[in-house]
Amino acid sequence: MALSCPSCDLATVDFAETTDDGQTRLHCRTCQHDWVHRPRIAIPATPPRSPARVPLNQAKAHFPTEADLTDSARHRFTELKGDYLSHQPMTDPRVGPYFTRYREIFSSHGLPQAAPADLKAFANNDIGAHPGNMSVFNRAWNELGDRAAADRVRGVIDYLLRGTEEPIEDRMQTLIDARGGLGMTGFxxxxxxxxxxxxxxxxxxxILTYSSPAGGKKEIAASVFGLELPAMQTTSMTTGRLVFWSNDLLLRLCGTGFADVAHASQFLWWAQQR
Incomplete structure (x- = not known):
């Protein structure tokens, strides 16, 4: 089974020792990182300390709100929404059963037994939401092998959903940064x-990206609502926080009248092209 270092992602890993409690301690020849390999959900016994961040509420106070919408933008949005809702929405009948199945797989009792094939398929399937090009993830998965890669993905999902007491926005950032031995290349x-x-x-x-050339939440906010959200390159706000706050803002701006959240996102994609 091929293993890679959780610090540098290189497969220059040596066995170091077996600990008193029967776990395997590994050593990376490239970056000299030592760690204990846990064969199931690899949440460190001591959660990683996050770097100092601006307190959540203080940072969020500088993020745009509905009050920043101009009268002209509000009027244009109302017209677009009325036009869109006058047509019968098209829904994908596969989404409901697919999401229900994966909620069970990702649950606290389902995740430890989740099949590697199901975890890899989740990253490569576009039912309900298209994750984009997964070549980096697939290459990392193949280099690690099914068992080690599945362990890593289980650890990522479990930490995101049920990790430390810090806000979930900041747990997402910990995984994006791959701190404390957490994270999976491409996930x-x-x-x-x-x-x-x-x-x-x-x-x-x-809508799975905050900002992208094809249109993430930042671009949709600008084109549909005339709101300029912070650019990741120039703000001290973390990606994890921007992901959550932009999602919640767009959902509040959409308001009522949509069949569900997926219907609202279909409207936003449609309105962005108008």
Whole structure:
């Protein structure tokens, strides 16, 4: 079974020792990182300390709100929404059963036994939300092998959903940064957001990137609502926080009248092109 270092992702790993409690301690020849390999959900016994961040409420106070919407933007949005809702929405009948199945797989009792094939398929399936090109993830998975890669993905999902007491926005950032031995190459913003869409389908829009050339939540906010959200390159706000706050803002701006969150996201994609 091929293993890679959780610090540098290189497969230059040597066996170091077997600990008193029967676990395996490994050593990376490249970066000199030592760690204990846990064969199931690999949550460290001591959760990683997050770097100092601006307190959540203080940082969020600088994020745009509905009050920043201009009268002209509000009027244009109302017209677009009325036009869209006058047509019968098209829904994908596969999404409901698919999300229900993966909610069971990702549950606290289902995740430890989740089949590697199901975990890899989740990253490569676009039902309900398209995660984009997964070549980096697939290459890392193949280099690790099914068992080690599945262990890593189980650890990522479990930490995101049920990790430390810090806000989930900051747990997402810990996984994006791969701190404390957590994280999986290629299982970053889009797949973490897709996991949230599955687990909390009434809250998370199946729009999986904060900002992208094809249109993420930042671009949709600008084109549909005339709101300029912070650029990741120039803000001290973390990606994890921006992912959550932009999702919640767009959902509040959409308001009522949509069949569900997926219907609202379909409207946003449609309105972005108008």
């Amino acid at each position: 970053k913003e889009s797949l973490l957001t897709r996991t949230l869409c599955v687990m909390y389908p009434d809250r998370f829009l199946p």
